[in-house]
Amino acid sequence: MSKPEKFFDENGLRLDGRRVDEIRPMKIEVGVLSRADGSCYLEWGNNKVLAGVFGPRELHPRRMQRPDTAIVRYRYNMAAFSVEDRIRPGPNRRSTEISKVSREAFEPVVLTHLYPSAVIDVFAEVLQADAGTRTAAINAAAIALADAGIPMKGLVSACAVGKVDGKLVLDLGKDEDNYGDADLPVAMTQDGDVTLIQMDGNFTQDEFKEAMELVKVGCKQILEIQREALKGKFSQSETEEIENEAVIEAPAPEVEKAENEKVVETEDDEMVEVETEDDETVEVETEDDETVEVETEDDETVEVETEDDETVEVETEDDETVEVETYDEEVVETEIIETEEDNENVGNVVMEDDENDKEPDENIDEDIGKGETNE
Ligand code: ADP
Numbered sequence: 001m002s003k004p005e006k007f008f009d010e011n012g013l014r015l016d017g018r019r020v021d022e023i024r025p026m027k028i029e030v031g032v033l034s035r036a037d038g039s040c041y042l043e044w045g046n047n048k049v050l051a052g053v054f055g056p057r058e059l060h061p062r063r064m065q066r067p068d069t070a071i072v073r074y075r076y077n078m079a080a081f082s083v084e085d086r087i088r089p090g091p092n093r094r095s096t097e098i099s100k101v102s103r104e105a106f107e108p109v110v111l112t113h114l115y116p117s118a119v120i121d122v123f124a125e126v127l128q129a130d131a132g133t134r135t136a137a138i139n140a141a142a143i144a145l146a147d148a149g150i151p152m153k154g155l156v157s158a159c160a161v162g163k164v165d166g167k168l169v170l171d172l173g174k175d176e177d178n179y180g181d182a183d184l185p186v187a188m189t190q191d192g193d194v195t196l197i198q199m200d201g202n203f204t205q206d207e208f209k210e211a212m213e214l215v216k217v218g219c220k221q222i223l224e225i226q227r228e229a230l231k232g233k234f235s236q237s238e239t240e241e242i243e244n245e246a247v248i249e250a251p252a253p254e255v256e257k258a259e260n261e262k263v264v265e266t267e268d269d270e271m272v273e274v275e276t277e278d279d280e281t282v283e284v285e286t287e288d289d290e291t292v293e294v295e296t297e298d299d300e301t302v303e304v305e306t307e308d309d310e311t312v313e314v315e316t317e318d319d320e321t322v323e324v325e326t327y328d329e330e331v332v333e334t335e336i337i338e339t340e341e342d343n344e345n346v347g348n349v350v351m352e353d354d355e356n357d358k359e360p361d362e363n364i365d366e367d368i369g370k371g372e373t374n375e
Pocket of ligand 1: 133
């Protein structure tokens with residue numbers, strides 16, 4: 001990419017048609033990762049960023065714990081494929097620096113003293129980069145923290161301001177960032193207190209003051225977009241809850257075979273039988289034509305996914321027994337793993353075709369698919 005001949009057209013508009021005080025379009029989705037406590041996917045112009053928050057949770061190793069407060073860890077990472085030339089995976093000087101300053105950008109707002117000895121992990125993954133990724137990541141992280149229910153004094157919003165051909169411009173695009181005279185990324189609280197400021201290039205004192213006014217306007221606009229996204233999420237999740245309740249209370253009549261038995265026919269003529277012994281929820285997904293029977297005891301939730309009768313994973317969320325039987329004479333191995341975090345029991349079931357060299361041992365018939373949980 002070479003330097004554009006001019007950065008402004010005859011109407012004073014920028015290369016992508018924006019006014020000097022206009023930010024790129026921003027789109028936010030809240031709660032996109034089911035394993036994170038809070039998450040956000042954010043598109044800003046051509047930037048695409050995913051943020052996930054985990055915690056507050058107990059910090060290990062314990063020697064790193066702070067007895068009076070939680071610590072916040074922030075990892076900014078650019079995916080190898082996020083730019084035109086491949087980026088070498090793993091941390092580098094730039095990502096280490098951005099992680100540090102971004103973590104500090106949240107320090108004044110996160111109420112860490114409420115969670116002594118804990119850690120709050122923030123991961124910001126840049127999937128596609130097009131200038132302004134650290135600010136995009138901070139905007140996404142703020143939403144993910146709010147989505148995780150982390151108590152904060154308010155949101156943090158970030159935007160860059162720069163100088164191109166002697167003119168101040170808000171939210172630099174890629175060419176403006178690469179070939180401009182200055183770049184000033186800023187993050188601020190909703191009260192306008194600056195929590196991150198970095199500068200690449202030079203401003204005169206007057207330019208700097210003007211730049212700060214401009215970036216304040218940008219952050220305010222972003223704050224509004226963030227707030228709308230969060231409002232959207234929470235009003236939507238209320239609706240979803242109501243819909244889900246309706247589904248649970250009124251299952252489709254054609255899938256009911258007997259009171260405690262459900263038969264689900266899938267598109268490719270496979271048959272899945274689910275027998276339950278209580279009013280628990282069972283979800284089954286198959287991608288090939290094996291038959292899977294799942295029997296559960298108690299009112300737990302069981303999720304089963306099968307692919308090509310190779311691997312079946314059963315995850316349980318409480319103290320229950322789960323039996324998985326297959327009809328194709330596969331070998332089934334089950335083990336119950338006690339997880340560190342909350343003593344949640346996870347049953348992993350691996351199925352293999354019986355032509356496979358590994359024979360089940362004597363006890364496996366009895367043990368097949370059975371997992372006893374530890375109280
Ligand atoms: P920011 O993304 O916060 O503006 P920089 O000013 O360091 O951070 O980077 C500007 C842009 O340059 C990035 O958004 C990205 O598009 C590009 N870039 C950064 N690092 C690399 C890299 N290692 N290889 C290729 N492009 C990069």
